[in-house]
Amino acid sequence: MSPAGALASIDALVAALAQEGYLAERRLATxxxxxxxxxxxxxxxxxxGVGKTELAKALARVMQRQMLRLQCYDGMEQREALYEWNHAAQLLHLRAMPSPTENATDTAAATPNLEQAVYQDRFLIRRPLLQALDMPAPGAVLLIDEVDRADEPFEAFLLEYLGEYQISIPEWGTVKATVTPITILTSNRTRDLHDAVKRRCLFHWMDxxxxxxxxxxxxxxxxQASEALxxxxxxxxxKVRSAAFASHFERLPGIAESVEWxxxxxxxxxxxxxxxxVVDTAGVLFKQQDDVLTLQSHLDALLA
Ligand SMILES: Nc1ncnc2c1ncn2[C@@H]1O[C@H](COP(=O)(O)OP(=O)(O)OP(=O)(O)O)[C@@H](O)[C@H]1O
Ligand SMILES: [Mg+2]
Incomplete structure (x- = not known):
């Protein structure tokens, strides 16, 4: 299905995602x-493990766009997400420039504009957000994955991108999106995101x-698995997820675990x-010993 065809209706999008192996429920597709x-x-x-990251991957295939991924972590800085200047190359460039004294006849011309000399395109290292804005048609899918893992100050760096699809680089100017990137943020909700980030996004809770x-x-x-299995x-x-004792588990198995199991x-x-x-393969479903023990103690009820 063409990207335009996939966007014709919600049903078309559901079908296009399914073609790419992603089975989306209707509220998510909406x-x-x-x-x-x-x-x-x-x-x-x-x-x-409920399919947040996988959705972005499947969507990139549906829309026939390149996917760029920013994996967030505590302590992540602007220069890893947006851009940075290649300081070493800038220095080398400055050193290689003729010094004003070498050409004493025209001092003004020989004193080049240093800023222009160092803030050139070739010294700008583009990180995922800037790459997404610069991506030519058909544009990019940008996945900002596990944004809750980055610290709060990092969210401030995202605001201009999320709100206006642009990034201001003080020494350079403002870079606006060539084609609006499809942007997906994921969070495991290990902490609440700032309202300013949420306001700029549509939200969906994946159950x-x-x-x-x-x-x-x-x-x-x-x-290869039989239908019965x-x-x-x-x-x-x-049953594990809906059991009365489900809250005794520290972490419930996701779709990824079911597939793996x-x-x-x-x-x-x-x-x-x-x-x-079940006991022998419990480590595929649960990754904590306490959870394995909880499983064992309720096995009869779960297998009934
Ligand atoms: N709707 C779906 N259709 C098809 N496969 C799915 C779906 N949801 C999840 N999966 C499968 O589950 C796996 C795990 O999903 P994914 O990595 O996207 O989870 P996640 O929500 O990003 O988890 P985490 O928060 O741990 O990163 C995928 O590799 C995929 O195989
Ligand atoms: Mg993920």
């Missing part, structure tokens, strides 16, 4: 559709999928989920 049509950044919040969607995802991604995986994981079970040639099989 949020994406509106973000694209209104040219607004989209902030996706949700638990780990765990319902059992039918999870089954469809597992079947699509692990075609895939169904048992989807049922089991849905189905793959593991196929590898072990398991035909059916039984207690020994």
């Amino acid at each position: 949020a994406v559709f509106l973000a694209l049509r209104l040219e607004r950044p989209l902030l996706l919040e949700g638990a780990p 765990y999928p319902d059992q039918a969607r999870e089954l469809a995802i597992v079947r699509a991604q692990v075609p 895939a169904l048992q995986v989807a049922e089991f994981v849905a 189905a793959r593991a079970l196929v590898m072990l040639q398991a035909q059916n989920l039984d207690a020994p099989c």
